[in-house]
Amino acid sequence: MRESAIINLDDRSGPGTHWVAYKQNGGHVAYSDSFGDLKPPQELMRYLGVGSIEYNHKRYQEYDTDIEKFLRKELHSDITLSLRANDNELNGEVTCNHVNNDEIHIVVQHQDLCLLLSKSFLHIHGKITKVDGVNAVTTMKLISMAVCHLFAEVCYELNGMEIDRKKNVGITSVMKGHLSLTPGQQYSLENTGWLSDDAELTDASENFDVVLPLSCMLAFVEDYCRVIVNDKHELILTRSNTDLNAVIQAPPMENFKITLNKIEWLLTYINLADEPKIQLLNYIAKDLAISMSFRSWKTYVYLMLPSTTRHVWAVKTSTHLEKPRYVIPGFQTARKNDPQKNASELDHCRIRDVKLFLNSQCYPHGNMNLDTSNNQYAILYNMYVQFQTVYYNKKAELCYRSMNL
Structure with a gap:
C-alpha cells in the first residue's frame, strides 16, 4: 500500500492547529513534524496499521504558545501578560527552618491560570555572615552562579507527577551556560549571579539579591514554551549539604553561613478575554493528548579519576525513551568543597583526546x-x-x- 498526505492534528470540528505530513510505502512509514523530535499521534498509527513509524528529529519551526498564535491572528487587544509572585517566605532564621539538606517546596495552587513557565524566575534574597549570624565576613565572596551551588537538586512536578529533575545544579548550570549564552545575555545575567571578571554579587554588608531564570536550572522550562492551563505546579528545591562550593575565600579562613531570607517563584500568566477563554476551555474539554517533549540534561560525576594516561568511563545505558543527543565533558581538579578554589571554573587537566x-x-x-x-x-x-x-x-x-x- 502506498499513501501520502498532509494532515492537521485538530479534529474535523475544530479550526485547525498544526500541520504534519506522512508517506507510507508498504510497512514503512515516514512522518514529518516541523517542530521536530515528536512522535506521531496514536490515532495516525492505528489508521496506518503499523507499530512503529520513522519520524524526523531535526527542528524546522520554533515552538510557540497557542495563545500567542491566536493573538497574532485575531486578538490584538484581548490578552495581557502579567507577573505574579508565588511566595515561599522563609520566616525567621533559615538555619532553624531550612538548613543544609532540607527540601523547600513552592506550590502554585491557582489552577485556573494560564501559566507560561518558560518566562518564570526565582527571586532569592540572602546574606553571608559569620556563624554567629551577626558579624559580616571579610575574606570571601560569592562566585559566579553561586545561588545554583546552594542547591543540590531542583525538581518540577506537574499535578503530582515528576516532569524534570536536575542534580548537581551548580556545575550543570555553569557548563550549559558557557555553551549557550550570547555576549548580550552574559552581561545582562549579572543580575542572576552570572558574574564576569571581578564583579561581586554582594554589597558592603554581604547582602545578595538575584532573579534567576528557571530555564537556567531546568531543561523543561527552557524547551517548553507553551502555556499550561488548569494544572497544579510544584517546585522542590533541595539545599546542598554544604555551602563551601558557593564561595571563594582567602586566608585567614573564616567560618560562615549563608542565610536565605526570601525565595519567590515569579510566574508569568496570561489574562484572556471572554471569547478566547471560552474557545480555550472548549479545546480543553475535548481532552486531546498534547505532546510535551523537551530535552533533559543529566549530569554524571566521576569523583575519583585514576592516575592513568587512559581511562574508559561507562556512563549509562539509555532506554528507547531517552536518546542521547549531546555529551559535554568537563574536568575539575580538587575544587569540590574547597573554599579557596572557584567551584564554577573548569580545568584543562592536560587532556590529549576524548572519544x-x-x-x-x-x-x-x-x-x-x-x-x-x-x-x-x-x-x-x-x-x-x-x-x-x-x-x-x-x-x-x-x-x-x-x-x-
Whole structure:
C-alpha cells in the first residue's frame, strides 16, 4: 500500500492547529513534524496499521504558545501578560527552618491560570555572615552562579507527577551556560549571579539579591514554551549539604553561613478575554493528548579519576525513551568543597583526546591530539562554535574567542 498526505492534528470540528505530513510505502512509514523530535499521534498509527513509524528529529519551526498564535491572528487587544509572585517566605532564621539538606517546596495552587513557565524566575534574597549570624565576613565572596551551588537538586512536578529533575545544579548550570549564552545575555545575567571578571554579587554588608531564570536550572522550562492551563505546579528545591562550593575565600579562613531570607517563584500568566477563554476551555474539554517533549540534561560525576594516561568511563545505558543527543565533558581538579578554589571554573587537566562510544559508533572518528599548553585546541573550539547552531537552530553568538580559552 502506498499513501501520502498532509494532515492537521485538530479534529474535523475544530479550526485547525498544526500541520504534519506522512508517506507510507508498504510497512514503512515516514512522518514529518516541523517542530521536530515528536512522535506521531496514536490515532495516525492505528489508521496506518503499523507499530512503529520513522519520524524526523531535526527542528524546522520554533515552538510557540497557542495563545500567542491566536493573538497574532485575531486578538490584538484581548490578552495581557502579567507577573505574579508565588511566595515561599522563609520566616525567621533559615538555619532553624531550612538548613543544609532540607527540601523547600513552592506550590502554585491557582489552577485556573494560564501559566507560561518558560518566562518564570526565582527571586532569592540572602546574606553571608559569620556563624554567629551577626558579624559580616571579610575574606570571601560569592562566585559566579553561586545561588545554583546552594542547591543540590531542583525538581518540577506537574499535578503530582515528576516532569524534570536536575542534580548537581551548580556545575550543570555553569557548563550549559558557557555553551549557550550570547555576549548580550552574559552581561545582562549579572543580575542572576552570572558574574564576569571581578564583579561581586554582594554589597558592603554581604547582602545578595538575584532573579534567576528557571530555564537556567531546568531543561523543561527552557524547551517548553507553551502555556499550561488548569494544572497544579510544584517546585522542590533541595539545599546542598554544604555551602563551601558557593564561595571563594582567602586566608585567614573564616567560618560562615549563608542565610536565605526570601525565595519567590515569579510566574508569568496570561489574562484572556471572554471569547478566547471560552474557545480555550472548549479545546480543553475535548481532552486531546498534547505532546510535551523537551530535552533533559543529566549530569554524571566521576569523583575519583585514576592516575592513568587512559581511562574508559561507562556512563549509562539509555532506554528507547531517552536518546542521547549531546555529551559535554568537563574536568575539575580538587575544587569540590574547597573554599579557596572557584567551584564554577573548569580545568584543562592536560587532556590529549576524548572519544564517545555510542553502541558501535565512535565520535569523533579521528584523534583530536590536543595540547592546550601549546595552543592546540582548534578542534575543541570548533565544536563549541557548532553547539549553538545545532542545539538552538540559530546562528551562533559566542561569548569566548579561541585566544581567551
